[in-house]
Amino acid sequence: xxxxxxxxxxxxxxxxxxxxxQVFLVLLCFAKLSFGQIRYSIPEEMKKGSLIGxxxxxxxxxxxxxxxxxxxxxxxxxxxxxxxKTDKGILVVNERIDREQLCGDVTPCSFSLEMxxxxxxxxxxxxxxxxxxxxxxxxxxxxxxxFEISESAVIGxxxxxxxxxxxxxxxxxxxxxxxxSNDNFALKHLSxxxxxxxxxxxxxxxxxxxxxxxxxxxxxxxxxGTPQRSGTVNVHVTVLDVxxxxxxxxxxxxxxxxxxxxxxxxxxxxxxxxxxxSGPNGKITYGLSKMKAGIGEIFVIxxxxxxxSVSGNIDFEKDKKYEFRVEAKDQGGLTDTxxxxxxxxDVxxxxxxxxxxxxxxxxxxxxxxxxxIAVINIKDTDSGRNGNIRCFMDKSLPFKIxxxxxxxxxxxxxSDFDREIVSEYSIAxxxxxxxxxxxxxxTILHLKISDVxxxxxRFGETSFSAFVIENNxxxxxxxxxxxxDPDWNQNARISYLLEDSQTxxxxxxxxxxxxxETGVLYAARSFDYxxxxxxxxxxxxQDGGSPPLSSNVIVKILIQDQNDNxxxxxxxxxxxxxxxxxxxxxxxxxxxxxxxxxAVDVDSGQNAWLSYKLQKATDRALFEVGLQxxxxxxxxxxxxxxxxxxxxxxxxxxxGQPSRSATVIVNVAVADSFPEVLSEFTDFTHDKExxxxxxxxxxxxxxxxxxxxxxxLVVIISVKIYRWRQSRILYHSSLPVIPYYPPRYSDTLxxxxxxxxxxxxxxxxxxxxxxxxxxxxxxxxxxxxxDPSSTGTMQRMQSEKSILDxxxxxxxxxxxxxx
Numbered sequence: 162x163x164x165x166x167x168x169x170x171x172x173x174x175x176x177x178x179x180x181x182x183q184v185f186l187v188l189l190c191f192a193k194l195s196f197g198q199i200r201y202s203i204p205e206e207m208k209k210g211s212l213i214g215x216x217x218x219x220x221x222x223x224x225x226x227x228x229x230x231x232x233x234x235x236x237x238x239x240x241x242x243x244x245x246k247t248d249k250g251i252l253v254v255n256e257r258i259d260r261e262q263l264c265g266d267v268t269p270c271s272f273s274l275e276m277x278x279x280x281x282x283x284x285x286x287x288x289x290x291x292x293x294x295x296x297x298x299x300x301x302x303x304x305x306x307x308f309e310i311s312e313s314a315v316i317g318x319x320x321x322x323x324x325x326x327x328x329x330x331x332x333x334x335x336x337x338x339x340x341x342s343n344d345n346f347a348l349k350h351l352s353x354x355x356x357x358x359x360x361x362x363x364x365x366x367x368x369x370x371x372x373x374x375x376x377x378x379x380x381x382x383x384x385x386g387t388p389q390r391s392g393t394v395n396v397h398v399t400v401l402d403v404x405x406x407x408x409x410x411x412x413x414x415x416x417x418x419x420x421x422x423x424x425x426x427x428x429x430x431x432x433x434x435x436x437x438x439s440g441p442n443g444k445i446t447y448g449l450s451k452m453k454a455g456i457g458e459i460f461v462i463x464x465x466x467x468x469x470s471v472s473g474n475i476d477f478e479k480d481k482k483y484e485f486r487v488e489a490k491d492q493g494g495l496t497d498t499x500x501x502x503x504x505x506x507d508v509x510x511x512x513x514x515x516x517x518x519x520x521x522x523x524x525x526x527x528x529x530x531x532x533x534i535a536v537i538n539i540k541d542t543d544s545g546r547n548g549n550i551r552c553f554m555d556k557s558l559p560f561k562i563x564x565x566x567x568x569x570x571x572x573x574x575x576s577d578f579d580r581e582i583v584s585e586y587s588i589a590x591x592x593x594x595x596x597x598x599x600x601x602x603x604t605i606l607h608l609k610i611s612d613v614x615x616x617x618x619r620f621g622e623t624s625f626s627a628f629v630i631e632n633n634x635x636x637x638x639x640x641x642x643x644x645x646d647p648d649w650n651q652n653a654r655i656s657y658l659l660e661d662s663q664t665x666x667x668x669x670x671x672x673x674x675x676x677x678e679t680g681v682l683y684a685a686r687s688f689d690y691x692x693x694x695x696x697x698x699x700x701x702x703q704d705g706g707s708p709p710l711s712s713n714v715i716v717k718i719l720i721q722d723q724n725d726n727x728x729x730x731x732x733x734x735x736x737x738x739x740x741x742x743x744x745x746x747x748x749x750x751x752x753x754x755x756x757x758x759x760a761v762d763v764d765s766g767q768n769a770w771l772s773y774k775l776q777k778a779t780d781r782a783l784f785e786v787g788l789q790x791x792x793x794x795x796x797x798x799x800x801x802x803x804x805x806x807x808x809x810x811x812x813x814x815x816x817g818q819p820s821r822s823a824t825v826i827v828n829v830a831v832a833d834s835f836p837e838v839l840s841e842f843t844d845f846t847h848d849k850e851x852x853x854x855x856x857x858x859x860x861x862x863x864x865x866x867x868x869x870x871x872x873x874l875v876v877i878i879s880v881k882i883y884r885w886r887q888s889r890i891l892y893h894s895s896l897p898v899i900p901y902y903p904p905r906y907s908d909t910l911x912x913x914x915x916x917x918x919x920x921x922x923x924x925x926x927x928x929x930x931x932x933x934x935x936x937x938x939x940x941x942x943x944x945x946x947x948d949p950s951s952t953g954t955m956q957r958m959q960s961e962k963s964i965l966d967x968x969x970x971x972x973x974x975x976x977x978x979x980x
Contacts, residue, residue, distance in 0.1 A: 201252070202290040205260040210253050213243060213289065216276065217250025220285055224250050230278030234287075235518050235538075243274060243289065252287070260291045261328035268293075268330045275538075275569075277519050282533045284518075286566060295333035295386025299325035301394035302451070306380070308362075308396065309494035312370040313403035319349070320362040321486065321498050323451035325382030325392050336385035340396075341378050353500065355484055362396070370400040407495030408434040408445045415487075417469070418504040421477035429460070432467040434489030434497055441492040450486035450498050460503070462487060469501065477507045478542045509547040509596025514540050515604040518569075523609035526580040534560065535572040535606060539592045547596035554590050562590065572606070580610040581647040614652040614706025618644035624715040627682070631690040631723045639673065642680040642716060644702035652706040655680075660699035660713065669698050673718065682716065690722040691763050724768040724817025730825045732759040742828040745807075747799045755784065758791035758825055760813040770816035776824065777810035784829070786811055793827060805832050 201214045217224055226232075227247040234245045234252075244255035264270030271290040277283070301323055308320055327335040338360040340348045345368060349361045360380075376398035383391045410432065417430035436443040447467040449457060460483070461472035467487070483503045490496045520535040541548045552562050552570050559576035572588065586608045593601040620642065627640035646653040657680040662669050673696065674683045680700075696718040703711035733743075733756065743756045762769040773791040778784055783803060785796045793809065807829035814822040 198286045198288065200288040200290065202292055203254075203258075204292045204294050205258050206294055206296055207254045207258065209256060213252040213254060215250060216245065216252050216285075216287070220276075222250065222278075224248070226278065230280055230283070232276055232278045234274050234276055235516075236272070236274045242272065245276065258291055260293050260330075261297060263291060266328075266330060270330075275518065277536065279519060279521070282519055282521070282536060282571075284536060284565060284569065293330045293333050295329055295384065295388075295390060297328040297333075298390035299327040299335050299382035299384055299392035301325050301380075301382070301392055303394060305395040305397055306451075307399065309399045309401045310364070310368060311401040311403055311405070311493050311495065312368045313405045314364050314368060314495070315405070316364060316367060318364040318407070318495075320346075320364075320496070321450060321488070322348075322360050322362055322380055322396065323394065324357070324359045324453075325394075326453060327382070327384050327390075329384060329386065333384055333386040335382055336389075337383055339381040339383060341381070343376065343378055345376065346378065346398075353484060354502075357484075359486075368400045374400050376400070401494050403493075406436055406438040406442070406491075408436040408489035408491050408497045410434045410487075410489060410497050410499035412499060414500045414502060416502045416504070418506055419471065419475065420506045421475045421508045422510055423471045423475055425471055425473070427471040429469045429471065429503060430501070432462070432469065432487045432489075432499060432501065434467070434499075436489075436491045436495070438491060438493065444492050445489050446491075448488050448490065450488040453485070456483065456485050459483070460485070469503075475505060477505045477544070478511070481505050481507075507544050507547055509543055509594060509598070509600060511542045511547075512600035513550050513592035513594055513602045515590060515592055515602055516540075517604065517606065520606060522607070523611040524574075524578070525611045525613050526578040527613045527615070528574055528578060530574055530576060532574045533571050534574060534608065536565070537570045537572065537590060537604070538568055539570060540568055541592075541594050543594065543596060547594055549595040550592050551595065552590065552592050554588060558586060558588060560586075560588060578610050580612050580649065581616060583610065584649075585609050612649040612652050614648055614704065614708075614710060616646055616648050616652075617710035617712050618646045618655050618702035618704055619712060620644045620702065620714040622714070624717065626717045626719060628719050628721050629684065629688060630721045631688045632725055633684050633687055635684055635686050637684045639682045639684055639718060640716065642675075642682065642700050642702075642714060644680070644712065644714075646704050648704065648706065652704055654705040655702050656705070658701050658703070660701050662697075662699055664696050665693060669696065672696055673698060675700065682718075688720045690720045690765065691726070693720060695719050722765045722768055724764055724815060724819070724821060726763045726768075727821035728760045728762045728771055728813040728815055728823045730758065730760045730813060730823050732757070733825065733827060735825060742830040743793075744830045744832065745795070745799060746833050747801065747803070747831060748833070749795060749799055751795055751797055753795040755793040755795065755829055756827060758786070758793065758811050758813065758827070760791065760823060760825075762815050762821075764815065764817065768815055768817040772814050772816070774812050774814065775809060776812045777808075779804060779807045779809070783807065784809055793829075799831055803831050805830055807831055 199214070199216070199219050203211075203213055216222070217227060224247070227245075227250055232245060232247050234241075234243060236242070241255050242258050244253050245251075246253060260270050263272065269290055270293070271288055273286060273288045276285045276287060278285075303323055306323055310318070310320065322338070325335055325338070327333070335358055338348055338350065338358075340346060340362065345364060345366045346362045347365045349363050350358060351361060352358050376396075378396040378398065380394050380396050381391055382393075383389055411434070412432075415430055415432055419427060419429050432447060434445050434447070436445050446464045447462050448464060449460070449462055459471070459473040459475060460469055462469045467489075469487070482505060484500065486498045486500055488496050488498050516538045518536040518538050521533075524532070524534060537552075539550050539552060541550055550568075552564075554560065554562055554572075559574060559578065561573050561575045563571050563573055565571050570590075572590070586606075588606040588608055589603055590606065591601055591603050593599050625640065625642060629637070629639050642657065644655050644657075646655055656677045657675050658677060659670055659673070659675055664672065670685070672685055672688075672693075674685050675681070676683070680702075682698075682700075698716045698718065699713050700716050701711050701713050703709050745753065745755055758773055760771055760773075762771055771791075772788050773786045774788070775781065775784065775786045780803065783795060783797060783799070784793055784807070786793055786809075791811070791813070793811070809827040809829060810824060811827060812822050812824050814820050
């Protein structure tokens with residue numbers, strides 16, 4: 162075995178002997194080759210598992226590289242003569258190699274194979290030369306050779322003998338012939354132009370039919386191998402009567418040509434021989450001389466005309482030239498031979514054959530430009546232009562074809578991939594020969610592009626707005642954010658989460674939660690528009706790639722107001738134990754402003770638009786209420802017939818759906834003097850107190866047991882005593898007068914504010930414990946405040962009024978409150 166590689170390391174010789182047969186084996190001989198080619202020489206008929214060569218050592222490859230690169234041997238045919246042991250890095254015989262079956266008589270005999278490694282792709286060519294071993298003996302096609310020779314055959318007459326065939330080559334091929342000992346014939350060794358040998362039996366002593374009519378000889382063919390092998394055929398010579406002229410061909414060599422795949426019966430050439438004899442001895446018949454096996458199945462000769470024609474299938478790829486001999490024979494048995502050489506013309510009858518040796522599929526979309534995707538072997542068994550190949554593909558695809566070795570092409574990336582645009586390619590690789598007409602073949606590679614996380618999730622908008630009505634149910638779905646990621650599989654799996662931020666000092670997660678899978682926002686609590694009117698959240702969409710990519714979007718949640726608050730009356734103030742009365746002189750005219758009802762609604766929008774209506778009144782024809790501003794004005798002239806006590810019930814409604822309302826009672830005193838007012842309101846308050854106490858005791862008597870009644874009575878008496886003592890302390894005290902400033906109420910509808918009111922409080926006491934009086938000035942309004950439990954006398958009120966009416970007094974009393 163001879164090894165040639167790109168690593169020169171000397172020459173090693175080994176001899177192996179078994180069963181008395183020596184096999185010359187040259188183990189290693191390294192010589193520098195281009196393209197990483199390595200060559201081994203081995204004898205044929207080696208046992209399975211026999212070492213061919215150490216591929217890893219000869220190619221300077223690490224065993225780990227062989228395993229990780231999934232090294233494998235590709236031959237391109239069905240016979241797997243060799244096997245690569247990747248764990249040892251050696252190439253061994255996988256099945257019996259018969260040089261004669263592999264190459265026939267072609268020498269030198271070799272076959273090539275390729276070793277392919279992946280990640281990255283590497284291609285190494287290995288050529289194995291098979292050295293012939295003398296394992297075939299020379300053989301004759303016939304079991305015996307029969308000759309009919311006339312006794313008149315002259316000395317020197319030649320008789321062509323059948324050639325033996327030895328499938329071995331070189332020194333093991335046919336070496337010589339030997340003829341068994343006899344007195345009449347001798348052997349003459351001759352050679353054809355192609356180097357093949359044949360022999361003629363030459364008559365060296367005239368035949369005497371009367372002395373010996375039949376001769377039995379043995380023709381022995383011996384090869385040049387060690388040990389020698391031989392083959393034998395019997396030669397039977399029948400001596401005929403006189404025929405002294407042999408046929409003679411007009412040419413010693415006939416040349417012709419024929420196209421491969423020519424139809425059966427196609428004319429090739431005509432051979433011609435002449436015999437000067439006449440009659441039956443001059444009649445010539447033609448035949449194909451003893452030749453190599455298979456010739457008679459391809460060509461046929463007409464025995465009478467000498468026309469040679471096609472009788473079988475002619476394949477240029479098997480044999481490019483045929484050489485054989487034709488024989489002309491007369492009736493007397495005399496013969497002559499001539500050589501026929503037929504050249505086979507190649508026809509473009511074989512299309513290129515494409516074999517994908519390696520194909521990386523799928524490839525990631527970030528594969529760099531210039532990466533090898535596939536290795537393709539293209540072969541065309543035709544020759545010349547018929548075997549020249551042009552390989553191409555669609556130029557619009559991001560690939561190109563480059564030749565690496567003879568008949569090997571690499572499919573290389575020519576631009577960047579983007580799986581989101583094109584996720585799969587159908588690559589048609591075409592191979593066309595240069596014959597006429599040209600033949601072509603196509604193989605289609607389906608290449609898938611695997612995803613790389615190169616796209617972050619994207620929202621459809623830079624910000625979103627959502628609306629939710631206050632007083633919502635916790636857990637209610639508010640809005641759905643949706644992001645798109647054009648990547649695939651895990652790289653496109655999006656998770657949603659809230660960024661850490663705060664609203665009104667509280668984290669946003671206390672207001673809103675988000676479903677990480679669907680992006681649905683849920684209310685974590687019930688919202689109150691009066692506390693918080695809007696939320697601004699930052700939602701993050703993150704994919705599942707490695708590393709993950711993300712993007713943010715702003716979600717504004719606007720709280721919508723709901724009419725959940727009734728109007729609140731700010732003025733007049735409704736007290737629980739005292740009556741407030743607005744004084745209207747009887748001399749006022751139409752449109753007199755009695756007072757103004759002021760109310761607010763903490764809702765917003767139309768839910769806070771308030772309207773004022775007069776619901777009930779003692780005399781509806783006397784007063785009216787402004788629908789928008791709540792002002793109570795007279796609608797006619799006040800007369801003496803009008804009652805002093807006027808009770809107005811004003812309802813304040815908002816504009817919500819459904820609307821909410823509040824009611825306020827306004828007491829108006831129509832009088833010109835305080836005594837008149839006090840007498841009327843005292844009776845009124847006493848009657849009201851009496852009715853209220855009666856109702857209270859009746860309900861209490863029915864609701865509680867006697868024990869509870871006594872307990873409550875003790876508590877009431879204790880409270881009364883405490884209040885009496887407090888009033889006595891205030892009576893004997895020398896505290897100064899304390900001014901009282903009621904709040905200023907503004908008109909919520911933008912219709913102005915109430916006039917500034919300055920109230921002054923004067924506390925005066927008499928012997929009575931309930932005679933504390935508060936006197937205030939309300940601008941143009943007169944207010945009377947009276948305690949229903951007041952028992953003060955009109956005389957005392959008049960004395961107090963006289964004091965207040967003194968001209969030197971700086972205080973004008975227009976409202977009185979008695980407690």
